Amino acid sequence: MPFTKTVKSSAYYSRYQTKYRRRREGKTDYYARKRLITQAKNKYNAPKYRLVVRFTNRDIITQIIYSEIAGDKVFCSAYAHELPRYGIKHGLTNWAAAYATGLLLARRTLVKLGLDEHFEGVVDADGEFKLTKEADVDDEPRRPFKAFLDVGLKKTTTGARVFGAMKGASDGGLYIPHSESRFPGYDIETKELDADTLRRYIFGGHVAEYMETLADDDEERYKSQFQQYLDDGVEADGLEDLYAEAHLKIREDPNLEDPDKDTKGKDHWKAESEKYRLKKISREEKKANVQKRIAELRK
Template sequence: MATGPRYFVAFRRRREGKTDYYKRSKLVVSGKPRMVVRITNRQVICQLVEAGLEGDRTLVAAYSGELEKFGYKGYSGNTPAAYLTGMLFAVKAFNAGYEEAILDIGLHRATYGAKVFAALKGAVAAGLNIPHGEEILPDDDRVKGAHIVAYQPEKAGDLKENVEAAEDAIMKELK
């Protein structure tokens, strides 16, 4: 371990690999609320977070487990679930009075068509104003689940129609 008068110990969350403080400072300085997207093994989490001096405040949250209420029968950790969760998040944000945000993907690698960008596509499709580039978003067949149906048609069943039905049910929640 390095020692000496000029050695600087990194912040705990940086040492644990949980926070990139350079990226975080850029997002916080913007003054807009952040659409925080986190992908776990079993679910997708979208939150609208506002930074404050005493800490961050979560204003709106949507979880992929909530999609069952809207008729979604698929797995809650895949790309269509991320798309629908982003859409549900945007509807909840609109109903709470928020119209814009900036995307915060944390330490997730920005890969073209990734699940975090499927959630972004769902939020933008519902009408939330989030700056983004069109080339990073997954294509429509992927967010509707066509790739899952092609890979395992016996397990997927009518996933494509189920995603479209859940999409319509979520948009009916918009006030």
């Protein structure tokens, strides 16, 4: 068959519809977004809440978001850079940190709703697949806070970190519809989840195992790659206790203030900036400066 060049005529261009800007930029999957935000038409003022998980090079962003006509609104948020307050100072983008960030978001959301005492979730993470069920609130059954996972354009491969954040939020007391098929330790042949493997990831066991292997095989690279761990005295044997203690601290106070936070207000910094700002001089002062300069030159 001979090659025929496709000619785009004026009819093509006159009917061409440009896609949404964020679709052109490759930032939003509108096919998925439409299904995540569209609520049943027989409900009034009952938005769908989304558990939005995003990863950067140095941080993990988790948010509970709902949509309105004017745009999306953030109901609650938690970030991995808040984990140092609870004792997790290194590896803020790994699987265990994603779980801790999701747990922090869940507890913070339930505290805001006043449901933290009724929906505790899984206090001792054992790696088992569990969904949050309804509880009795004031002698009446109350369904848990429901949110749907929004992964954006992230690939949903088995064992991905995005499911670590989801698992943390689920164990924290939120109801997030999901199955066990995407967690680390799930066997696609037997269709079963190895709870021990999942628990190992939750408490940073995979990181500890890599640290031990690297220390035996290449000590120089081990000291280079885990220098910050070694400076703070964090070893492979103590990672599990570190994460377990952090989980307890998150449950005790999910809104813990940063001890290193700058407590000085705007007035203080405004006064500081005024010190170095040149003040505008009056017309009389300008004339006086000119006359002073003329007098100096005549000498």
